[in-house]
Amino acid sequence: MVKKKVKKKIVKKKVVKKKVSLGVNVKDISWKNELSVGENNIDKQHKGMILQIQKLEKNLQVENPLPGVRECIHFLDKYTKEHFTYEEAYMKKNKYPGLAKHKKVHGEFIKFYNKYKKELTVKLAKAVDAKELAREHTKSVHKYLGEWLIKHIKGEDKKYCEFISPKKCGVKEKVVASKKINIAEISKEIKAEQISKQRAPIKHLASGKKGVKKGEFVFTGIEGFDELLNEGIPKGSSVLVAGGAGSGKTIFTLQALSNQAMKGKKCLYMSFEERESRLVDHMKSFGWKADELIKKGKLKVVRINPFDITRNVDALLAQQKGELLIDIDPVIIPKGFKPDFIALDSLTAIASAFTGKEENYRIYIEQLFRFFEKIGATSFLITETEQIPKIFSKTGVEEFLADGVVVIYNLKHGNVRENAIEILKLRGASHEKKIVAMQITGEGMVVYPEQEVFSEISNDLG
Amino acid sequence: MVDVKKELASNQTLLLVMSSTDYNEIVVSTLKKLKGNVCYVTTNKTFDSLEELFKKKKVNVSNVVYIDAISKSLKKIKGDGDRVYYVSSPGALTELSLSVSKFLKHDFDYLVFDSVTNLAVYNKVPVCAKFIVSLVERIKKTKTKAVFYGIGKPGDEIVEKTSMYVDRVVDVGKKSRVKV
Numbered sequence: 001m002v003k004k005k006v007k008k009k010i011v012k013k014k015v016v017k018k019k020v021s022l023g024v025n026v027k028d029i030s031w032k033n034e035l036s037v038g039e040n041n042i043d044k045q046h047k048g049m050i051l052q053i054q055k056l057e058k059n060l061q062v063e064n065p066l067p068g069v070r071e072c073i074h075f076l077d078k079y080t081k082e083h084f085t086y087e088e089a090y091m092k093k094n095k096y097p098g099l100a101k102h103k104k105v106h107g108e109f110i111k112f113y114n115k116y117k118k119e120l121t122v123k124l125a126k127a128v129d130a131k132e133l134a135r136e137h138t139k140s141v142h143k144y145l146g147e148w149l150i151k152h153i154k155g156e157d158k159k160y161c162e163f164i165s166p167k168k169c170g171v172k173e174k175v176v177a178s179k180k181i182n183i184a185e186i187s188k189e190i191k192a193e194q195i196s197k198q199r200a201p202i203k204h205l206a207s208g209k210k211g212v213k214k215g216e217f218v219f220t221g222i223e224g225f226d227e228l229l230n231e232g233i234p235k236g237s238s239v240l241v242a243g244g245a246g247s248g249k250t251i252f253t254l255q256a257l258s259n260q261a262m263k264g265k266k267c268l269y270m271s272f273e274e275r276e277s278r279l280v281d282h283m284k285s286f287g288w289k290a291d292e293l294i295k296k297g298k299l300k301v302v303r304i305n306p307f308d309i310t311r312n313v314d315a316l317l318a319q320q321k322g323e324l325l326i327d328i329d330p331v332i333i334p335k336g337f338k339p340d341f342i343a344l345d346s347l348t349a350i351a352s353a354f355t356g357k358e359e360n361y362r363i364y365i366e367q368l369f370r371f372f373e374k375i376g377a378t379s380f381l382i383t384e385t386e387q388i389p390k391i392f393s394k395t396g397v398e399e400f401l402a403d404g405v406v407v408i409y410n411l412k413h414g415n416v417r418e419n420a421i422e423i424l425k426l427r428g429a430s431h432e433k434k435i436v437a438m439q440i441t442g443e444g445m446v447v448y449p450e451q452e453v454f455s456e457i458s459n460d461l462g
Numbered sequence: 463m464v465d466v467k468k469e470l471a472s473n474q475t476l477l478l479v480m481s482s483t484d485y486n487e488i489v490v491s492t493l494k495k496l497k498g499n500v501c502y503v504t505t506n507k508t509f510d511s512l513e514e515l516f517k518k519k520k521v522n523v524s525n526v527v528y529i530d531a532i533s534k535s536l537k538k539i540k541g542d543g544d545r546v547y548y549v550s551s552p553g554a555l556t557e558l559s560l561s562v563s564k565f566l567k568h569d570f571d572y573l574v575f576d577s578v579t580n581l582a583v584y585n586k587v588p589v590c591a592k593f594i595v596s597l598v599e600r601i602k603k604t605k606t607k608a609v610f611y612g613i614g615k616p617g618d619e620i621v622e623k624t625s626m627y628v629d630r631v632v633d634v635g636k637k638s639r640v641k642v
Binding site: 413414415416418420437439448451452453454455 | 535550551553554555556557559560563584585589592593596
């Protein structure tokens, strides 16, 4: 029985391959003038389909391929049918004798495409490792969609072109003033691209590294920032988020937590400065669904008076000396809420409550890091520094204790300011070691991992 | 006068060095020769001034879009126009670089950079050089052909630096003098 099933599968595979068998390989799936069929609209439609296949191949390479793949599939679905209808009408209008045969070829492709798209999207949605599966499919998209289209244009389409307008075959229409470019459209496109990337679910994936179990690394979901991380942030790490006033530390942290909460993780934002309502409003101003996440119990924003902390420190110190036998936690986690992610805004505010008792602060910080380690939550600890810092925390001890340090810069260059970001340190994971451009847009923080910063960072950070 | 079209046929990036007195004439004649979609990056004259100049000289600018890095540093600008995208200042090199990169993705036939000289007014020459290297590298990854303007003499520091990175340098002043 099993053997029979296997046999059937093999036969099926062969059929699919046979239907789309293409002979010679076409390496480059791109538009060339030689592909022109002498009809401007059809050429445009072919260009559109080629672009979309290129985009589909590209989307299959990204961390979270499904949204991009769905978008391309949806476009190709509609566009291919419209194009075939238009092309067939054009052949009919010009009384092309090979219309029936051509229609049959279109029909076969549509059948194949419908089956293929289903297979691709369903498998991707169900796959444990969608990224790996998507990579495997890149070749088949290239071959079965890209190569098919190029060969179809060069073969079947050229036949009607030779019949209808032989002089125009493979000749580009003389269009000096090509498409009119509209700035608003480009701006919209850029924004839409940013939003779609930003709102994509967070990747919570395993690296292919030996000995690393699945789910040991986490990502922030901040566009571009995760590209600076080669494997991700090791789960359970304490990461300092350092930067000067107005650099975007709070936005970075809120955005990372909001993205994780959207993914279903429990996130706790502990503010020692700003009111809860202000932080929630801040999140909403970027379009993040703070209210919804709070309602679902995925996000908690709490405000704590830093002086309440100092009151506990005496008890903590007593515990350290062995005088106290019960456990006292350096921060109070709301009852019944076990966070996967914690943000603490900010260590600077806590430090200010320890003025004159610096030694106590150091002990407290040590306890705090131990506490985070104990509960296993990944934490982001905000620290206020100079705009171009030499140390990344109040005492300089925090950065030694922390597993990671992310530095956000607000650089003055002439009479303008530019934002930049870097991962200075990340224990247990490799990362890009460069300062790259960052912008705070209407939808949140966007990091440009390939964009170098031209403003001079004069302090020696070594 | 230099035949920009001919020069660009065999070179992807071109630096036109001109005197300030020839500037208006050269930018007009260059743009007239560039048939296709043009992305005009200005750190020199504002979008309004350029449009006025081109209109006066009857240049067809329907296929030209601008990245204007100067207007915002001079006056308050609300949003972007249909054919212009504003950058804070010629000193905001990272922002300018990001914007040009985004536009380059849209397969422009030509990119005009007006001018490296004015960029050096707002930034130190080594920083400008770093910016130009990065920009030329990005252009090389596309099919877009680029014309950079340098206002002054070939010996000027910024012109000299830019000369190292582009495919060809044409001293327009010299050519026109020769022709005259």
